Structures are given as structure tokens and as C-alpha cells.
Amino acid sequence: MLLAMAAVTISALADEGMWIPMLLGRNEADMQKAGMRITAKDIYDINNACLKDAVLLFNQGCTGEYVSGEGLFLTNHHCGYSYITMHSTVEHDYLTRGFWAMSREEELPCPGLTATRLVRMEDVTAQVLAGVTAETSEAERSSIVERNIKAIARRAEEGTHYKAVIKPFYYGNQYFMYINEVFTDVRLVGAPPSNIGKFGGDTDNWMWPRHTGDFSMFRVYAGADNKPANYSAENRPYKPLKHLEISLDGVQEGDFTFVFGYPGTTQRYVTSDAVELAANVENPIRIDLRTIRLKHYKDAMEKSPAQRLKYASKVASVANAWKKWQGETQGLNRMNAVEKKRGYEERYQKWAADKPQYYNVLPQLHEAYGTLRPIEVELIYYSEGVRASDFMQRAQKYSQLADESDALKIIGAVNRLKEDNKKYFADFEQHSAVDRAIFIETFLYLWEAGHAPYLGEKAPTKAAVEQKLGKIYDGSLLNNSKKLASFLDGYTEKSAKKLKKDPALGLFEMAYAQAYDPQKIAKYKSTYQDIQRLMRIYVKGMMEMQPDVNFFPDANLTLRVAYGHIQGFNSFDGARYEAFSDLKGIMDKENPNIYDYVVEDKLKELYALKDYGRYGIVEEINDSTVTETPDGMIIRRTHKVNNHMPVCFIATNHTTGGNSGSPVLNADGRLIGINFDRCWEGTMSDLLFDPDYCRNICLDIRYCLFIIDKYAEAGHLIDEMTLVSSK
Numbered sequence: 001m002l003l004a005m006a007a008v009t010i011s012a013l014a015d016e017g018m019w020i021p022m023l024l025g026r027n028e029a030d031m032q033k034a035g036m037r038i039t040a041k042d043i044y045d046i047n048n049a050c051l052k053d054a055v056l057l058f059n060q061g062c063t064g065e066y067v068s069g070e071g072l073f074l075t076n077h078h079c080g081y082s083y084i085t086m087h088s089t090v091e092h093d094y095l096t097r098g099f100w101a102m103s104r105e106e107e108l109p110c111p112g113l114t115a116t117r118l119v120r121m122e123d124v125t126a127q128v129l130a131g132v133t134a135e136t137s138e139a140e141r142s143s144i145v146e147r148n149i150k151a152i153a154r155r156a157e158e159g160t161h162y163k164a165v166i167k168p169f170y171y172g173n174q175y176f177m178y179i180n181e182v183f184t185d186v187r188l189v190g191a192p193p194s195n196i197g198k199f200g201g202d203t204d205n206w207m208w209p210r211h212t213g214d215f216s217m218f219r220v221y222a223g224a225d226n227k228p229a230n231y232s233a234e235n236r237p238y239k240p241l242k243h244l245e246i247s248l249d250g251v252q253e254g255d256f257t258f259v260f261g262y263p264g265t266t267q268r269y270v271t272s273d274a275v276e277l278a279a280n281v282e283n284p285i286r287i288d289l290r291t292i293r294l295k296h297y298k299d300a301m302e303k304s305p306a307q308r309l310k311y312a313s314k315v316a317s318v319a320n321a322w323k324k325w326q327g328e329t330q331g332l333n334r335m336n337a338v339e340k341k342r343g344y345e346e347r348y349q350k351w352a353a354d355k356p357q358y359y360n361v362l363p364q365l366h367e368a369y370g371t372l373r374p375i376e377v378e379l380i381y382y383s384e385g386v387r388a389s390d391f392m393q394r395a396q397k398y399s400q401l402a403d404e405s406d407a408l409k410i411i412g413a414v415n416r417l418k419e420d421n422k423k424y425f426a427d428f429e430q431h432s433a434v435d436r437a438i439f440i441e442t443f444l445y446l447w448e449a450g451h452a453p454y455l456g457e458k459a460p461t462k463a464a465v466e467q468k469l470g471k472i473y474d475g476s477l478l479n480n481s482k483k484l485a486s487f488l489d490g491y492t493e494k495s496a497k498k499l500k501k502d503p504a505l506g507l508f509e510m511a512y513a514q515a516y517d518p519q520k521i522a523k524y525k526s527t528y529q530d531i532q533r534l535m536r537i538y539v540k541g542m543m544e545m546q547p548d549v550n551f552f553p554d555a556n557l558t559l560r561v562a563y564g565h566i567q568g569f570n571s572f573d574g575a576r577y578e579a580f581s582d583l584k585g586i587m588d589k590e591n592p593n594i595y596d597y598v599v600e601d602k603l604k605e606l607y608a609l610k611d612y613g614r615y616g617i618v619e620e621i622n623d624s625t626v627t628e629t630p631d632g633m634i635i636r637r638t639h640k641v642n643n644h645m646p647v648c649f650i651a652t653n654h655t656t657g658g659n660s661g662s663p664v665l666n667a668d669g670r671l672i673g674i675n676f677d678r679c680w681e682g683t684m685s686d687l688l689f690d691p692d693y694c695r696n697i698c699l700d701i702r703y704c705l706f707i708i709d710k711y712a713e714a715g716h717l718i719d720e721m722t723l724v725s726s727k
């Protein structure tokens, strides 16, 4: 019994947690016990330059780290992807061939890209909740909080060039303000060819062992005063308060390591109902619907290089979450997550029995999830099913046009649609085959699951529904390039009527009405707000129930520290995974016929010559020749061989989406890698962390340097960096 109780506690487990830098003092002893040789103040300090000054938020979804005093920073290739693409043309295909600025003049401006530095953070709970009492209604509470947040942020920004952001923690039990400095002149400096930066592609995504050289480099520029400035040729490289030292010492199993970055979202404290909903209802629907889409994209990609290019980025974005959801559901079920949560909830109920403020909260949450569930499911069928085809996404745009009454807006919309059509019809012939199949199959899926009654409730046959869908596709004006062009040319307010009669709009509007029924949506919103409020109380109760536990707040795209060790793992199928991968693995995986496993010739040459420079692992080899000197001394000759080129490693740091590009640091706070993914077996870590399986995947910094120096011969970039070796 006692044992069972221990198993259901959710107190902070080994390696779990994404900690607030300002409060890292609470973890310091634990971190040092785990091997860290620096202090919490070295990581976060508002009075002195510290490691946090070397970390940046890359746009609103990745992390980067400064590695030179001249504003040069590293992030992932998949984070810089759209900027590499932006600058790629047929003549300069940087995505395929790579890009390396050989001088500052060659660095490429990236309009829209921001790099944000945290200046300092502050607990503003008291100010945000000023005016809220036990009697305040929830609606009032929200408006007071919103008003206070605006006022506090305004005051903090006054007279500075900083931007203030205030975010709730623990579902609104606490609030922190972040004072940020946002840089807007950011330029692309370097990216390896896709065969390195995306090596393994979607095949290896979310998996270990991994061999992806997932990095790219950018530089931040600032005004003459070193403050943020919009792009100008006059701007100068930004001088960060701190840039990271890079360790050439390498990494060993068991080494202490921490990740410092911007994790996006986790749901660590949700109830058993929420876990059950995600794992066994939402994920399977999403997976099924995306499987249909992916099957058709992938078939098309096999047909020609042009089609491969067309669908590659689509597949990358559709497949990423698709694959993760599968790992997540498997992991949650393997861990008996729902049962574990239920056990915890029973314990909570017992504890709350004599606490009126808490004893109702779990039953109410249970009820709220009951209300939310069918509406949520309908919304997923809509977003992943109804909108799966370009055809229906286009139908939505035309439906909006037909509903528009403002003359100016109509002109704008028509012009935009004409532009869209140029691209859309350029390769319509082959794409429509793919899109038509996706459209028909997803709607058939919806119909069979009972979620498209508008396709005929009176049990028509599947073949009849299929035929009906085919007619809608083939008979729609939206798929007739000539007719559509002249229709748009002559578009007036009166055209709306004709548009409304198109079968595409007819179908789309029925499907939309089913998902977005106003009454249901109102219910959804109020239930969602209820859940937020109840979770606030529930989590507060958890903290009272377990006063000794240091609860970490769910990720919310604020700067966090996760720490653990470099460690391999035993998978559930009995396989043992080492913590490291190396260049030999790339050569083993090489297959010129499989797109994801093509290896660049130059990389093969470097491998053959073992030309790894300072970055390889040097081994002492005992020579087989043993000589005996005349006076009887035995001399065993040893020589050094630059034998291995490390590529990636894994560790037990708790990370999630947004941590991509985060610096992975060693016990001395030096850079040893760049975070970019998680292992398949541990993708449930957003909901429940399992120290046996959860591993983050990191690019070994030595491989990154090797590619820059030896592969790209861009040694001038290495010269800017601070490389440290204790050997």
C-alpha cells in the first residue's frame, strides 16, 4: 500500500522540471549536488552580465545563443528554415546547397525576424491581483487582471526602449513580468546544406539515434548606441553583454548538463480526464486525419523531384505533430498516465475532505470536461478534417468574400484571391489529383465517423457519398481556372449570390456551421474559462497538500532552466541506446536513393581522411609493436588517432517545443550542444515526465564547429568565438 502511494505522488521527480531563472536559488544546491560547478547567480543575475544575457528568444517559437562578442548567434536549422528558404532561388539554392557569408557584407537581412533578450524579470502577483478579493466574480477578476496588467506594463516601459510582458503562472496563482529588449535587424550568416541540416528528415524526426546537423547562424545588428534598431546599412553588429564560451572538452555519459531556453507549452498538472481526452480521443482523430493527407503527399513526392520539392515543407509541418502525437499517446498509455492521475486525484479528495475551498474542485473539473469533450472533438474534426484539403481552405476564403459587404474590402479580397490563383493553378493538373483525393477521403472519414450528417444521414452507401463528393469537387467554380478568372474580373456585390450557390461553399458552410454552432461555441468558451479557474484552485491545493515539493510552473514561452545528465536509455523493446552518435553513423545510414539519407561528397571526403581538426575525439592507440631496449626496458609505443567525429547526444533535460535552438551547457556553464528534439519514447513529457525514457536530443557543438570550419571553410566565424579546451 505504501509503495503504491509512493508511485502515485507527482512530486518533482529526478530531472523533471523547467525552472524559473530568477528563483533558481531554490535549485542551486540540487544542481551543484548533481555536478554543477557554477552558481545560480552565474546563470541569472540582474546586476551583472550573466548567462541569461547570452540567450535569446528567436521570433516567438525558438531559442538562440550568442557565441561571439559581435552578435553572432546559433539556433537550429529547422528554426531558421523559413529565412533560409526566403533567400533561396533556383540560382542560389541555399536550402539545398547551404549558405555561408564570407564577409559581413554578405550577411542577409531577414525582415520580420526578431531576437529578444530578457533584461530582467519580476514577481508582480500582488500588483496584478490588486483589487481582487475572495468575493470577486470570475468575470470581474479577469477584467481587473487585464486592466492591471496593461497599467503595470505601461509603467514599466515608460521612458525606456524595453517591452514588458506579463504572464500568468500556475494558472494565475502567480504573475511574472518580463522586461525585454527586442532586436529587429537580424541577418542570416550561415546554414549547412539540407543534407546536413535536415539529415534524416522526417524519417528520423523525434527519434534516436540521430545524425542531424540541425543548426544555422545569424547575427544581430544594432544602432550606434548598441540598442535595437530597424534594419539599416549603418547598423553595427550588436555587442551582447555576454556570449557563451564553447567547450571543446566533449561530453561523457553521466555529465551534468542544463538547457537554458524558451519552452512553449506543457500541461503537467491537468486531470485524468484531460489526459484521457488527449491520449485516447484527440490524438487518435488527429493522427488518422493527418495520415490520409500524408499518404497522398508522400505518394506525389515519389513521382518527381519537382513534386518532392513542392510537398517537402508541407510534409515536414504536417508530419511533425502527427508523429509526436503517436509517441505521446503510446507513452501516456505505457505509463498508465490516466490511472496514475486518478490515484493522485483520490488522494487529493481525501486531503480536501475537510477543506470547503478545495473539495468541490475535482468533481467540477470532471463535469466541465464532460461538457467540453464533444465540442472539442467536433472542432478537431473541423480543423484536421474539413480543412485538410486546399479545396476546402479555398472554399472558406470564397465564403468570406461572399459574406463581405464593404466595397473596399471586397476589392482587396478579390485581388488577393487572383494572386493566390496564379500560384494555385500553375501546377493544378497534378496537384488537383492529390488535393481531390485528400478532400474525398477526409470527408468520407468524417461521414463514416458520424461527423458529416450533411452528406446524407439516411444511410446512403459509401460509394454514393464518394460520388457526391467527386461531383462537388469537379463541379465547383473554384476548380475551373478560366471561369473563375473571368468571374473574379467581373466581381461585384451581386456576384456573391452566385458564389453562394457553388457546391464547394455549400459543403463548407454546412461543415462550418456544425463545428461553430454559436450556442456550442459560447458553451465551449465559458467551460474553458471555468476549467482555467478550477485549475487555479486545484493547483493551489496541490501546493498546500505537498508543501515540501518545489512545483515548477508549466512552460509558457518564458525563459527556463532544465537540468539533468547526459544519459543513454533502455527502450521498452529491450534495446539499449547509447548517449552518443557519430559521423560513422551517417556513413552507415547513407543511401543515395533515399532523399533523407543522401550524404554530401565533401563530408565523405573529410570522413575518409578523418580530417576533423580540433573537433574530433582523439584516442590513444596502443601500438602492436613492442620493442625491448638492450637494457631490457619494454617500450610500448602509443600514438594518437583523431578517430571519431561526434554528431549528437542525448540527456535527461526536460524540454519541449520552443526549446529548439537552446544552448546545452556543461557544469561550468560552457556550450556543449544545441537542443533540437526529443526521443520518441519520451514525447509524452509535456503531460508526464518519465525519467527512464524522456531524453532531449542535442547537436554536439563539435560537429557544428567541424561543419563550419572544415566543411564550409568559414574559419573566420570560428575566429569570432571563444573556444575553451582544458586539454
Ligand code: ARG
Pocket: 078, 201, 202, 205, 206, 316, 317, 319, 320, 657, 660, 676, 677, 678
Ligand atoms: N521534432 C522537432 C521539433 O518538434 C523538429 C521538427 C523539424 N523537423 C522535421 N523533420 N519536421 O520541432
Ligand code: ASP
Pocket: 061, 062, 655, 656, 657, 658, 659, 660, 676, 677, 678
Ligand atoms: N523540436 C522541438 C522544437 O522545435 C523541440 C521539442 O519539441 O523537443 O522546439
